[in-house]
């Protein structure tokens with residue numbers, strides 16, 4: 224701790240001493256010191272020498288900063304670059320642009336507008352208001368992120384639905400040859416400017432009519448060594464297995480690794496099918512790089528989709544443009560008050576958002592525990608009553624599922640949040656605690672870490688996260704986010 228008297232700099236900017244280090248590799252933790260200099264991890268083991276800051280990690284766990292592989296933070300990192308929802312969970316990198324929807328490249332005010340109103344189509348409205356889509360080229364978005372200097376690192380996929388709305392007059396049909404050529408050119412330009420890959424949201428009405436041939440053609444722009452294909456499957460209900468086969472075919476055709484988004488068995492009729500779904504995942508992963516992400520809740524969330532309205536389970540309305548006062552109420556109660564059907568009420572609430580309690584807990588656990596599963600929050604930062612996954616995903620895995628339920632060991636949980644996603648998304652200098660890696664770190668207490676956000680009170684920081692560093696700089700101290708922000712835009716290399 225002694226400071227050198229000379230103006231010469233310290234041997235280390237930061238040393239964390241005595242923590243149990245979970246290095247991200249799925250190996251059990253070990254008590255070692257970690258030394259950081261110039262934003263990088265430079266020493267792991269017994270670290271001697273002077274340090275600008277020394278942190279006592281005794282009794283705590285030190286892990287690579289968590290990588291949230293499934294986010295919709297595209298505009299949030301510009302709108303609110305302090306990113307408290309993520310830092311307070313230990314997340315240091317977000318992958319944006321999932322589910323076919325991305326903030327860029329989007330032609331402002333142009334395109335199909337989802338067949339009404341002229342604004343961005345559903346579900347792109349989850350990301351932000353029409354006027355926030357101000358990045359016609361991916362390079363413009365990247366420059367805006369770099370100018371905003373968010374507190375977390377950002378890597379960005381390009382959304383298929385965003386490309387469609389740029390080049391098509393309506394989205395309820397297949398793209399023409401000329402439209403596909405225009406989308407391909409825009410995708411290529413985006414990849415050249417640092418995009419991580421392509422995402423699709425084929426279940427949504429804005430992309431459902433895109434045949435697999437359209438996606439296959441676009442995927443030919445991907446360089447399988449650098450770019451990923453991430454997909455919100457065409458069907459998460461009865462036809463999930465064929466939808467997974469379609470996703471794997473895109474990967475095999477293009478050579479790109481496949482990332483199946485928020486893998487789940489949705490709808491009462493599918494409860495209990497996780498074994499079959501995971502067998503399909505393993506089958507796809509035989510001979511090709513296929514993996515998935517999952518959030519640790521038995522409820523999903525998105526826009527209020529008339530196709531998903533059912534009386535089988537609770538549907539919580541989180542927001543409604545025409546009826547904001549109904550946010551926070553069950554769709555069934557709203558329908559009763561209005562003397563109408565569930566679908567009738569859902570129609571009157573449009574556009575709106577919802578939480579669907581559509582999964583079975585046993586399926587969630589089986590998918591979470593699978594070795595091909597990474598953790599991704601799918602948090603919706605713009606929702607006034609967001610699904611608690613936005614603030615709770617990572618601590619919920621560490622606390623509820625690892626410590627309390629014993630679903631898998633802590634080192635495996637850390638691997639699913641760090642080393643696994645870093646290798647699967649080409650973030651080669653992150654996700655592992657090793658000399659030479661970027662110093663994204665989280666110090667937490669395995670005995671107390673837990674999600675505090677719940678469905679009733681969803682905007683609450685987690686407990687048990689003691690400190691977070693991004694690129695070697697303190698970003699969160701367990702109470703508040705730091706004023707300086709040190710995230711970077713991460714382009715594949």
Ligand code: ZN
Pocket residue numbers: 321322424455484485
């Ligand atoms: Zn999705």
Ligand code: CU
Pocket residue numbers: 293294295321322455484601
């Ligand atoms: Cu999503």
